[in-house]
Amino acid sequence: MKTSHPALRRLLPLLVPAALVLTPSAPFARPLPDDRASLPVNAASGAEARLQAQGWLTLRAAPDATEARLQLTPPAGGWKLDACAELAVPVRNLSPFPVRVVLHVDDHKSRAREPNPLRRGVRAELALPAGNQVHWLIVPLAGPADEAPPADRYRSLVVMPHEFVRRGVVEAARVRQVRLVLPDVAAGAAISVGPLEGRGTPAPLANWTPDKIFPLVDLYGQYRHRDWPEKITREADFTARRDAENQDLAAHARPADWDRFGGWAKGPQREATGFFRTEKIDGRWWLIDPEGRLFWSHGVVRVGTRVRVGGIYHGTPLPDREHYFELPPAGSPYAAFFGTEPESTRGYYVGRPNHAVYDHLEANLSRKFGAGWVNAYATEAQRxxxxxxxxxxxxxxxxxxxxxxxxxxxxxxxxxxxxDAQFRLAGSKGNWGKLPDPFDPGWAKRMRDTLRADLKSALNDPWCLGFFVDNELNWSTSTYVAECTLASPATQHAKRAFLTSLQARYADIAALNTAWGTRHATWDGWLAATDIPDLKRAAVRSDLEAFTAQYLEAYFSGCRAAVKAESPHHLYLGCRFAQGANPLVMGIAVRHCDVISINRYATLVSDVALPDGLDRPILIGEFHFGALDRGPLAPALVPVPDQAARATAYAVYVESALRNPHVIGTHWFQYFDQPTTGRFDGENYQTGLVDICDTPYRETVGAVRQIASRLYELRNGASRPAAPAPAPSLAEP
Incomplete structure (x- = not known):
């Protein structure tokens, strides 16, 4: 690991939700006693914890650890945090290199949030620079449940307006523990953790009547109760913004050292195959464009007005939330942007097919570009x-x-x-659906049929880098897939494949029962059962890991075969891992994927690498930063204080990727902001390079241009790490 990231100091004041450099205790700070003086045996894992002077605690990673954890709990009676706005933890880095630290704050509902904590405001993250300076990790706190607004007035919003509900998610009066995690440690990693503090006082909530609160958004889909620079206030603003941006685009040309694909025209010439491929050169992975030039993928996700995740979603849902909106009357030209969308894959609108929506974004594009807006916005996007x-x-x-x-x-x-349950593993769970069943005889055919039907224009197109297959599947532990298979019904094809493998291993059901400690009367009884055997038994764990490996082999090889059968020259870009995956999954994925794609929401990706002995190029499929100083109600999965901080965070993140020899590109999520009142699943983050009224965020765009102007200079000049980078986080902590 490098001893310092060259841009890290620019990032320190900007991290989630605030990393206060060399900041003393804030006004109204309250010390929080904990159990560090007599740490339980299980308080630290993957590390040694020792109490030092003045109540500071040293956490030193074990030599062979890939992750280190520390858990601190309050004394009897708990912490008195109900009058505090936030919980803060001071930390120092005792290592000679940067260390990533994540703070989790748990209340009585944390276990229910665990499948997706990053989306729920219960954590803070910081990339600690080398040195012994004090930095603060801060998590905002929520008020009691009865202080929250009535559920029937605020539906399907990941984040509600802070004027009417306290910041934070963790209920202040019911905090039960804090956890500090070093997700991807190198040898010698150590931090020091100071006394915890409850800080600040909650801002008073606006005591408004519903007729003043609602509608929440104006005719353009912007939040009504705040103002900000470049907020649209009248129809004529759209034309003025369009004309001003035309001048800006004319004044800023495409980087001069790029070829027509965006590859490095002034760089070395490699073999041209007519399609994108990968190559490792002098220890660094690269994409090679169709004309044989070095290419590093500097991209943005979801350039379009609609969300394509199997079904096509657009706008913001209306049922049970009509009071949120100021909508155009019947007969208005903007009434054309009412519509419907399929039932949601998650959230409030699951089980509600063809529910009504209104699309403020498309209506605003119509205001800006006129009747030909569909063609005009696509042209503008390319410019x-x-x-x-x-x-x-x-x-x-x-x-x-x-x-x-x-x-x-x-x-x-x-x-x-x-x-849909078709071709899915019934006993599995996941943020983006259940796991596929690659043993279903119709699974591979369905995939090939979809490629031919829905992506026909991309097949064998030189402009296409390649194909992702699936998104953020839940891989969990090395036995998780087998556990999900056992929890599935007897008709599940994967379960029958598991049965076949066990029958080849054990002479009869009695032999399995002896090894597993189970009491199945017959193999059919095993097939019908849905309980999970004791994972502490060596034979159980061995058999479950063996079947998980069998499943992974079938899944990744099947995905590759489908892509190559329909488009043999294109790259198979993997399954878009959420943050990372366990070594068993990664080891098999590497055998079949041309590129390993990882959606990595963090502050840096200097540390991203595959487990020891594995080598494939890595593509960052998603990342972003967001703030609350513009219209959206929710900042992002990785919040920063304001737009200037957002721009700096972008530059630091992408530069860290350019300096990582394994990474071949970063893709920002996403082109447009999400709707203020939430998309199909309630997400309402400031995700965009462009807002809901099609106005670019000039600070972030400035950072994008700055990085692009030096893209290949940075990549080609990136120094190699002195030692192998540590493995990525195996799962979301």
């Missing part, structure tokens, strides 16, 4: 990408944009239908 220095239209983008073949793009196919 922006060139001017901003983005050379990839990334996942889930609009074919009407990428089929112009002016900018390279990626495509995605889902190996099993989203929101």
């Amino acid at each position: 922006r990408l060139a001017s901003w220095g983005l050379n990839t239209i990334a996942n889930s983008s609009d074919p009407a944009v990428y089929e112009r073949r002016q900018t390279p793009y990626t495509a995605i196919v889902y190996s099993a239908p989203m929101g």
Whole structure:
């Protein structure tokens, strides 16, 4: 690991939700006693914890650890945090290199949030620089449950307006523990943890009547109760913004050292195959463009107005939330942007097919560009990408944009239908659906049929980098897939494949029962059962890991075969891991994927690498930062204080990727902001390079242009690490 990231100091004041450099205790700070003086045996894992002077605690990673954890709990009676706005933890880095630290704050509902804590505001993260300076990790706190607004007034919003409900998710009066995690440690990693503090006082909530609160958004979909620079206030503003941006785009040309694909025209010439491929050169992985030039993928996800995740979603849902909106009357030209969408894959609108929506974004594009807005916005998107220095239209983008073949793009196919049980493992769970069943005889055919039907234009297109298959599947532990298979019904094809493998291993059911400690009367009894045997038994764990490996081999080989059968020259870009995956999954994925794709929401990716002995190029499929100083109600999965901080965070993140020899690109999530009142699943984050009114965030765009102007200089000049980078986090802590 490098001893220092060259841009790290620019990032320190900007991290989640605030990393206060050399900041003393805030006003109204309250010390919080904990159990560090007599740590329980299980308080630290993967590390040694020792109490030092003045109540500071040293956490030193074990030599062979890939992750270190520390858990601190309050004394009897708990912490008195109900009058505090936030919980803060001071930390120092005792290592000679940067260390990533994540703070989790748990209340009585944390276990229910565990499948997806990053989306729920219960953690803070910091990349600690080398040195012994004090930095603060801070998590905002929520008020009591009865202080929250009535559920029937605020539906399907990941984050509600802070004017009417306290910041934070963790209930202040019911905090039961804090956890500090070093997710991807190197040898010698150590931090020091100071006394915890409850800080600040909650801001008073606006005591408004419903008729003053609602509607929440104006005719353009912007939040009504705040103002900010560049907020649209009248129809004429759209024309003025369009004209001003035309001048900006004319003044900023595409990087001069790029070829027509966005590759490095002034760099070395490699073999040209007519399609994108990968190559490792002098210890660094690269993409090679169709003309044989070095290519690093600097991209943005979802360039388009609609969300393509199996079904096509757009706008913001209306049922049970009509009071949120100021909507156009019947007969208005903007009434054309009412519509419907399929039932949601998650959240409030699951089980509600063809529910009504209104699409503020498309209505605003119509205001800006007129009757021909569909063509005009696609043209504008291509002009922006060139001017901003983005050379990839990334996942889930609009074919009407990428089929112009002016900018390279990626495509995605889902190996099993989203929101449907067909070809899915019934006993599994996941944020984006259940796991596929690669043993189903119709699974591979369905995937190939989808490629031919839905992605026909991308097949054998030189402008297409390659195909992702699936998104953020839940891989969990090395036995998880087998556990899900056991929990599935007897008709599940994967379960029958598991049965066949066990019958080959054990002479009869009695032999299995002896090894597993079970009491199945027959093999049919085993097949019908859905309980999970004792994972502490060596034979159980061995058999479950063996079947998980068998499943993974069938899944990844099947996905590769489908992609190569329909488009043999394209890259199989993997399954878009959420943050990372366990070594068993990674080891098998590497055998079949041309590229390992990882959606990595963090502050840096200097540390991203595959487990020891594995070598494939890594593509960052998603990342972003967001703030609350503009219209959206929710900042992002990785919040920062304001737009200036957002721009700096972008530059630091992408530069860290350019300096990582394993990483071949970063794809920002996403082109447009999510709706203020939430998309199909309630997400309402400031995700965009462009807002809901099609106005670019000039600070972030400036950072994108700055990185693009030095893209190949940075990549080619990136120094190699002195030692292998540590493995990625095996699972979301």
